Amino acid sequence: MKRTTDKLIALQFLAVVLPIAVVLLVQMAVDARRAAGLDHSRPLRILAEDARANYKTFTNGAADAVDTGTLGAQSVEALHTTAARLTELANRGETTVGDAAGVVQSLAAVIPRGATLSTLMPLRGRILQGDALTKAIADEFERRDEFVVKDAIASAVRQKRAVTGALFITAILTVLFVLATRRRLKAHMEADIAKERRRRAELETISIRFGVATRAAHAGVYELKREGLDLWWSDTMHELYAQSPTEFQPTLESWLSLIHPDDRQAAQTAITGAMRDQSQLRSQYRIVRPDGSVCHIASLAAVATDSVDSGARLVGIDLDITDRVEAEERERNLQRQLRDASRQAGMAEIATNVLHNVGNVLNSVNISAGLVTERVRKPRAAGLSKVVSLLKQHETDLGAFVSVDERGKHLPAYLAQLSEHLMLDQQVALQELDSLRKNIDHIKEIVAMQQSYSKLVGVPEKLVVAGLVEDALRMNIGAFNRHGVSLKCDFEDVPEIVVEKHKVLQILVNLLRNAKYACEASGKTDKQVVMRVAKQTEGVRIAVTDNGIGIQPEHMARIFSHGFTTKKEGHGFGLHSGALAAKDMGGALRVDSAGPGFGATFTLDLPLKSPETVYG
Amino acid sequence: MQPKHAIWIFSLLLAGNGAAAVADDLYLACHAGVSIAATDVRDVFLGEKQFLNAVRLVPVDNMAAQPAFLEKVLKMNGIKYATTWAKKSFRDGVNPPAVMANDAAVLEFIRRTPGGCGYLEMEPAEGVTVIAKY
Numbered sequence: 001m002k003r004t005t006d007k008l009i010a011l012q013f014l015a016v017v018l019p020i021a022v023v024l025l026v027q028m029a030v031d032a033r034r035a036a037g038l039d040h041s042r043p044l045r046i047l048a049e050d051a052r053a054n055y056k057t058f059t060n061g062a063a064d065a066v067d068t069g070t071l072g073a074q075s076v077e078a079l080h081t082t083a084a085r086l087t088e089l090a091n092r093g094e095t096t097v098g099d100a101a102g103v104v105q106s107l108a109a110v111i112p113r114g115a116t117l118s119t120l121m122p123l124r125g126r127i128l129q130g131d132a133l134t135k136a137i138a139d140e141f142e143r144r145d146e147f148v149v150k151d152a153i154a155s156a157v158r159q160k161r162a163v164t165g166a167l168f169i170t171a172i173l174t175v176l177f178v179l180a181t182r183r184r185l186k187a188h189m190e191a192d193i194a195k196e197r198r199r200r201a202e203l204e205t206i207s208i209r210f211g212v213a214t215r216a217a218h219a220g221v222y223e224l225k226r227e228g229l230d231l232w233w234s235d236t237m238h239e240l241y242a243q244s245p246t247e248f249q250p251t252l253e254s255w256l257s258l259i260h261p262d263d264r265q266a267a268q269t270a271i272t273g274a275m276r277d278q279s280q281l282r283s284q285y286r287i288v289r290p291d292g293s294v295c296h297i298a299s300l301a302a303v304a305t306d307s308v309d310s311g312a313r314l315v316g317i318d319l320d321i322t323d324r325v326e327a328e329e330r331e332r333n334l335q336r337q338l339r340d341a342s343r344q345a346g347m348a349e350i351a352t353n354v355l356h357n358v359g360n361v362l363n364s365v366n367i368s369a370g371l372v373t374e375r376v377r378k379p380r381a382a383g384l385s386k387v388v389s390l391l392k393q394h395e396t397d398l399g400a401f402v403s404v405d406e407r408g409k410h411l412p413a414y415l416a417q418l419s420e421h422l423m424l425d426q427q428v429a430l431q432e433l434d435s436l437r438k439n440i441d442h443i444k445e446i447v448a449m450q451q452s453y454s455k456l457v458g459v460p461e462k463l464v465v466a467g468l469v470e471d472a473l474r475m476n477i478g479a480f481n482r483h484g485v486s487l488k489c490d491f492e493d494v495p496e497i498v499v500e501k502h503k504v505l506q507i508l509v510n511l512l513r514n515a516k517y518a519c520e521a522s523g524k525t526d527k528q529v530v531m532r533v534a535k536q537t538e539g540v541r542i543a544v545t546d547n548g549i550g551i552q553p554e555h556m557a558r559i560f561s562h563g564f565t566t567k568k569e570g571h572g573f574g575l576h577s578g579a580l581a582a583k584d585m586g587g588a589l590r591v592d593s594a595g596p597g598f599g600a601t602f603t604l605d606l607p608l609k610s611p612e613t614v615y616g
Numbered sequence: 617m618q619p620k621h622a623i624w625i626f627s628l629l630l631a632g633n634g635a636a637a638v639a640d641d642l643y644l645a646c647h648a649g650v651s652i653a654a655t656d657v658r659d660v661f662l663g664e665k666q667f668l669n670a671v672r673l674v675p676v677d678n679m680a681a682q683p684a685f686l687e688k689v690l691k692m693n694g695i696k697y698a699t700t701w702a703k704k705s706f707r708d709g710v711n712p713p714a715v716m717a718n719d720a721a722v723l724e725f726i727r728r729t730p731g732g733c734g735y736l737e738m739e740p741a742e743g744v745t746v747i748a749k750y
Contacts, residue, residue, distance in 0.1 A: 063706035066699055117702075124705060131709035 008181040015173035019166035027159045034155070038148060044094050045141045051085035052138035054078040055104065059131055062120050071115040076108075082134065083108045089137070096140045100133035211236075217319065222301075224252065224314040227275065231255060240297070240320055242289040260286035260294065267299070275314050278303040284321070296325040338562075339580065345573050347502070358443050365439045368432040375425045375432075384418055387411060460498050460610050465533055465540050466491050468501065472508035473531065476516065485519045485527040494535045498609045503581040507589065510574040511544040511602045517567060518548025518600065539587065539608055545601040551593035559591050578604075585610040642684055642750040645740050646673075646733040647726050654748040658690055660733055661713065663704045671731040675713040678722045681737045682715075688750045689735070 061075020086101035107126055111119065120127070214221055220237025224230070233250040241248075241258055248254070252271070259267050263285035274281035281301035286294050301316020394401035394408065401408035473487065480487055512529070519527035524547065532543040551559065551566075558564045560579040565572035575589070582589040586607040593600040644657050652660060652668055659665035661675045678685070686697055701712035716722040719736045726732035727743050740746060 059706050059709065063703040066703045066706065120706075121702070124702075128705060128709050128711060135709065 008177065008184065012174065012177045012181070015177055016170050019169045019173075020163065023159065023162040023166045026162070027155070030155055034148065034152065041141075041144060044089060044092060045145065047085050047089050047092075048094075048096075048137045048141045051082045051089070051100075051104075052134045054082040054085065055130060055134040058082060059127065062127060065115075065117050065120055069117050071111065071113075071117075071120060073113050076111060076113045076115070079104065079108045079111060082130075086134070086137075096137050098133065100130065100137060103130045103133060214317065215239075219320075220318040222250075222255075222314075222316055222318065224271070224275065224301075224316075226311060237318060240295075240318055241287060242291070258287050260288055262286070270299075271301075271314065274301060274303060275312070278312060281314065281316055294322075295320055296322045339584065341577075343502075343577075345577050347506075358447070362439075362443070365436055365443075368436040368439070371432045372429050372436075375429050378421075378425065380418060380421050380425065383414070387415060387418075460500050462496050462498050463501055463504075464496055465494050465542065468504055469508060469531060469533060469542060472505055472512055475509055476512040479513075479516055480529070483516060483520050483527070485516050485529055488528060488530045489532075490530065491533040492535055494533055494540045495608060497540055497606055499585050499606055500610065503585060504604075504606070507578040507581055507604055508542065508544070510578050511604070514574065514602070515544050515546035515548065515600075518546045518550075520548075522548045522597070524548075536605060540606050542604045542606070543601055544604075545599065547599040550596045550598045551591065551600050552596055556591065556593065560589070582606070641737070641739075642681060642688060643736045643739050644689070644733070644747040644750070645723070645726055645736055645744040646747055647730050648743060648745055650731055650733065651745055652733070652747055657733075657748060661685075661690060662700055663708065663710045663712070666710070668731070673731045673733055674729055676722055676725050676732065676734045677713045677715040678719060678735055678737070679715050680718045681735055684737075685735045685750075 055078070057078035058075045061072045061078070064075075065071045083101065083104045086097055086104055090097040090101045103126060107123060107130055110123065210221075213219070214234065214236045218236070218240060220240040221234035222237055223232040225232075229252075231250045231252055233245075235245060237250075238245045238248065243250075243258070256264055256268055267283055267285040270281055270283035273279070280303075281299060283299045285297055285299070287297055288294055298319045298321045299316055300319070301314050303312050304315050305312055390401075390407065390411070391398065394405070402411060403409070469489075469491070473489075477487070479485075512531075515529045519529060526547070528547050530543075530545040532541075532545070534541045534543070555564075555566065560575050561572070562576040563572040564576075579589045582604055586609075587605045590603045590605075591600060592603070644654070646652060650668060650671060650673070652665075652673070656665050660673050666673055683694070686692055686694060690697065692700070698712075704710055705712060714725075716725060716734065719738050719740075722734035722736055723740055723744065726734050733747070735750075739749075
């Protein structure tokens with residue numbers, strides 16, 4: 001409105017001033033040009049007038065000579081002066097001089113001082129010519145002066161007309177602008193009034209919405225002004241702090257007194273910092289209500305100014321986030337429990353694997369032990385004992401017994417056969433004992449691996465990815481062999497990663513077991529699992545691909561959900577815990593499958609460093 | 617040569633036949649479009665009145681009738697007339713009237729010259745304005 005009015009006033013001013021200013025400027029330019037012309041012609045005119053006056057002095061002297069008979073010296077001097085003036089005029093480029101200078105100079109040359117009438121009379125024609133020429137020059141300058149005067153008069157008349165015209169135009173423009181201004185101002189005022197009404201209605205609507213919203217959100221609104229000296233609270237703010245609007249007078253000090261002592265200093269620092277730095281305020285603190293209950297508050301505020309109040313104000317809201325905080329705490333507890341359960345489950349799975357592998361080895365151990373036992377239990381020692389007993393009975397006639405007695409005759413052959421059998425048993429026993437030792441060493445390695453994982457729980461360490469994957473494969477290779485699943489590895493050179501070893505191993509063992517199960521369930525003859533390790537931009541990717549039964553599309557979204565499983569004996573925990581473990585390490589576990597019968601690929605992306613390592 | 621002698625010679629040149637007898641009648645005539653008052657004739661022939669309205673008056677002398685004209689009209693002799701015109705010409709840059717030989721020349725001049733005025737011994741026929749008779 002004000003801007004429009006200013007524009008109209010400026011236009012009116014221009015309408016009044018501009019025409020007259022243009023007229024005056026044009027007139028000033030014309031006057032200046034005329035003055036310059038006069039300045040230029042004035043000395044020439046003086047010379048011309050002087051020449052004419054001197055020539056008249058000369059001719060008057062000549063006329064007097066008619067009576068006196070002699071031309072006076074003053075007249076002769078005047079003639080020479082005339083010649084000089086005309087010459088100067090000609091030298092200054094005055095074209096009107098023409099032949100005058102020559103004529104007068106010739107007269108001056110032939111008329112000496114004291115010339116008589118008889119000298120002058122023959123020159124009368126040239127004297128008259130000089131008179132006419134000098135008069136013509138003077139007349140020309142007179143004409144010029146007259147022209148200048150006429151031009152000045154005409155200019156003044158034009159100026160008068162122009163000023164009159166300008167005033168007329170100004171008057172018309174002023175009337176038009178006044179009319180236009182009135183109309184526009186009226187329109188603007190009406191528009192402003194309508195706009196103001198709309199704005200008020202909008203403000204009322206906003207106020208109502210704001211009140212409803214703040215009440216529904218349990219949000220209190222506050223406004224802190226004059227460096228914290230003035231504090232305004234909305235009704236909802238009083239409700240939030242459980243303070244009566246009629247009894248509690250909010251000030252910064254009284255406000256801070258309601259904040260939990262442990263959080264008070266931080267809250268005050270945040271408020272004063274936002275006021276001082278004119279920055280946004282985001283703080284969280286607890287308040288203690290009059291009934292002693294503690295409420296968690298999130299305070300969001302910004303410094304604002306407006307055109308009415310020049311001082312900065314901190315306008316903000318306090319939100320009751322007690323439910324959220326408690327929910328977050330519950331969620332944290334659940335997450336912690338879930339992680340623990342996951343960890344235990346992982347450890348259980350690893351232990352199961354270990355036990356399974358140990359069990360497999362123990363089968364061999366049992367077989368070896370059985371064989372040795374069976375060999376040992378064979379009655380070869382009893383036969384030898386009978387031979388010893390016979391030899392003791394015939395120790396006096398041992399020679400006759402061996403050569404005569406029928407039983408003695410068979411004794412050497414029997415001993416030779418017994419010796420061969422004992423040698424054979426010894427070899428078999430040694431072989432089985434060697435196998436037993438190897439199996440016991442294998443069990444020792446498995447147990448040692450389990451012990452190493454147990455010791456490293458929760459500690460990130462720098463690991464070679466290929467070695468980690470090979471450990472996982474080693475734990476499953478027996479099962480792969482028993483179920484006829486071929487394994488193919490495709491490892492790229494990747495950098496070492498810093499992760500918790502047992503978490504990655506837990507994930508990989510689980511993925512390999514699932515892959516083995518999927519292949520086995522497919523009934524295919526070419527069961528195959530492909531293990532890939534590839535480098536990523538900022539991490540490493542480990543992919544387990546099988547050509548097993550695949551995953552139905554509707555199961556894809558739930559595959560990592562807790563309790564979801566497609567295995568008869570599954571408990572729906574392995575993939576869920578694996579996904580959580582991957583997330584804990586700053587990575588991700590994903591699945592891709594073209595559908596039932598087309599196998600599946602589980603992809604584990606791991607960062608080069610887990611978040612605990614980065615920020616810890 | 618003395619000044620007086622020069623003017624004398626000049627007057628003789630102007631007066632022409634100084635020994636000619638004074639005519640009985642003189643007629644002052646002007647171009648057909650010119651009508652000056654009789655009282656202005658002296659001023660016209662002495663160079664004092666040179667314009668009538670916007671018309672330049674051009675007086676001419678008639679050699680044959682000049683003595684009579686000077687005597688009857690201008691009341692001066694030839695020397696005085698010559699001296700007056702000498703001073704007039706020097707002072708005002710005005711040439712003295714041209715001198716025609718006789719009435720016929722004067723008549724021819726004033727007929728073809730706007731503003732022309734002259735005096736004649738014989739009364740002119742039509743085609744000119746007779747201003748006065750002396």
